Amino acid sequence: MSGNPVTRRHLADAALAVVVAALVLTTAAGATVVDYALMLVGCAALAFYRTAPRAVLAIAAVSSSAYVLHAEPGTLAALPVIAAVHTAARAGHRALAGAAAGAFLAAYLATGPGTQEVLEKSALLAGWFLCAVVTGLADRNWQAYLRQTEQRALEAERTREEAALRRAGEERLRIARELHDSLTHSISIVKLQAGVAVHLARKRGEEVPPALLAIQEAGGEAMRELRATLEVLRTDEPTGTPALLVERARAAGLAAELAVTGDERPLPATVDRAMYRIVQEALTNAARHAGQSTINVELVYAHDGLTIRVDDDGNAVPDRPPVPGIGLTGMRERVAALGGTLHAGPRAEGGFSVCARLPLGEVG
Numbered sequence: 202m203s204g205n206p207v208t209r210r211h212l213a214d215a216a217l218a219v220v221v222a223a224l225v226l227t228t229a230a231g232a233t234v235v236d237y238a239l240m241l242v243g244c245a246a247l248a249f250y251r252t253a254p255r256a257v258l259a260i261a262a263v264s265s266s267a268y269v270l271h272a273e274p275g276t277l278a279a280l281p282v283i284a285a286v287h288t289a290a291r292a293g294h295r296a297l298a299g300a301a302a303g304a305f306l307a308a309y310l311a312t313g314p315g316t317q318e319v320l321e322k323s324a325l326l327a328g329w330f331l332c333a334v335v336t337g338l339a340d341r342n343w344q345a346y347l348r349q350t351e352q353r354a355l356e357a358e359r360t361r362e363e364a365a366l367r368r369a370g371e372e373r374l375r376i377a378r379e380l381h382d383s384l385t386h387s388i389s390i391v392k393l394q395a396g397v398a399v400h401l402a403r404k405r406g407e408e409v410p411p412a413l414l415a416i417q418e419a420g421g422e423a424m425r426e427l428r429a430t431l432e433v434l435r436t437d438e439p440t441g442t443p444a445l446l447v448e449r450a451r452a453a454g455l456a457a458e459l460a461v462t463g464d465e466r467p468l469p470a471t472v473d474r475a476m477y478r479i480v481q482e483a484l485t486n487a488a489r490h491a492g493q494s495t496i497n498v499e500l501v502y503a504h505d506g507l508t509i510r511v512d513d514d515g516n517a518v519p520d521r522p523p524v525p526g527i528g529l530t531g532m533r534e535r536v537a538a539l540g541g542t543l544h545a546g547p548r549a550e551g552g553f554s555v556c557a558r559l560p561l562g563e564v565g
Contacts, residue, residue, distance in 0.1 A: 210251065218248040221280050228274040239268040243281035250288040255297060261285035262301040266308035273312045276322050276329075279305060283333045290337025291344075298337065302330035348493065355453055355488045377431050384427055392420030443480040447498055450484050456495045457484065463502030472559050475535045476500070476509055482528045483511035483555040490515065494552060506541075511555045517547040532557070 222244035229236065243264035246257045261281040269278050282305045289298040306323055313319035395417035402409045443459060450457040468476065480498055487496045494515035501508040529545055532555070536543040541559040548554045 211248075214248045214251060217250075217284070218244050218246075221247055221284055224277055225280055228277045229272075232272055232274075236268055236272045239264045239271070240278075240281075243268070247281060247284055247288075250285065254285075254289045254292040255294055258285040258289040258294070258297060258301050262305055266305050269305075269309050269312055276326055279309070279326050279329065283329050286330055287333040287337040287340075290334045291340045292337075293341060295334065295338065298334050302327075302334070306330070351454065352489060355455075358453060359485060359488075380427065381431055385424075385431075388420055388423050388427060392417065392424060395420055441477065443477065443498060443500060446477070446480050446484055450488065450496065453488070455484070455488055456493075457498065458496070459498045459500075461500045461502070463500075464504075465500075465502050468507065469561065471539060472507060472561060475539055475541075475557075475559060476507065478535060479509050479532055479555070479557050480511060482532055486528055486555075487511070487513045487515065487553065490517070490553070506561055507559045509555075509557045509559070512548065512552060513554075514550075514552040517551070517553040 222241060225240050225244060229240065232240075243261045246260040246264075250257045262285065265278060265282045268274065272278075282301060286298040286302050289295075289301070306326060309326060310319060310323050395413060398413055399409050399417055402413070447457045447459040467473075484496065484498070487494065494513040496511065496513045499508075499510040499512075501510070532545065533543050536557050536559065539559050541557060543555075543557045545555045546553070
């Protein structure tokens, strides 16, 4: 039975806080109400380590230090701080993790300065804190390695698709050239000769044979069909829809969703092509730069225009706008050519947004 991934993460974080609280409470013999409050505050903060690791570290260190100074418990009282140090190091805050560990050790040493037992337990705790920092950094590096591996796999898949599309386009052009150079010439000769024969027969007042008229008509029809075929072969039309792009993104491991609002209807060829390319490029950029994020693709049909919005909740932040690359430049050119508008940049709440509005002409 599967549920919402966000809900499952919250439940797991709450379970961590409960387990640590249960272990710390085993040292609470003779504890007062104040002691219980300090223990529970430090443990409860662990439930929010994903969203606010520095705040959790500060709360756990302060409350646990106050607890050991007030009640002088055993080494298990350090568990909330050890867990917070690990998660802070995992989030990249090594210096803060070390400072919090040092502050707690100083508080623990103050419970019995100079005594052999306190010194031995402090040394043990120092080893635990060192392990917490090391494992946190190792976990951070491992997650970064996994993200890079996934991005390389997505980039390799995209490169293969682009190479296949390029080869297909080159093959279409080659076939178009061959058809134009061979069949067009031959059909033109047949049509011309049939036309000359019909003209001469009529000039001499002779009855034109039906077979000759049929050849002339068939030659003209063949020429029209051949020209239409060549036009199709030489046109680089998208081979899919936004729904197919989103489906491919999900198959590649991205959390992508598509929503369509308004009266969905056939679009002019230029608008349809631009819509496809904008969604394709936005999904590609999200796969490259947004990491493990949720991507929402929205198409809004209005009576006079089409709005295309692709949002992710990735790593982009407003104070570090991205440098426009070829993809964003190409998007702007496509939208400008149709008289539309494009906004692409970090969102105030985090992540990146691409929003294009294309005017709709007459559908032909």
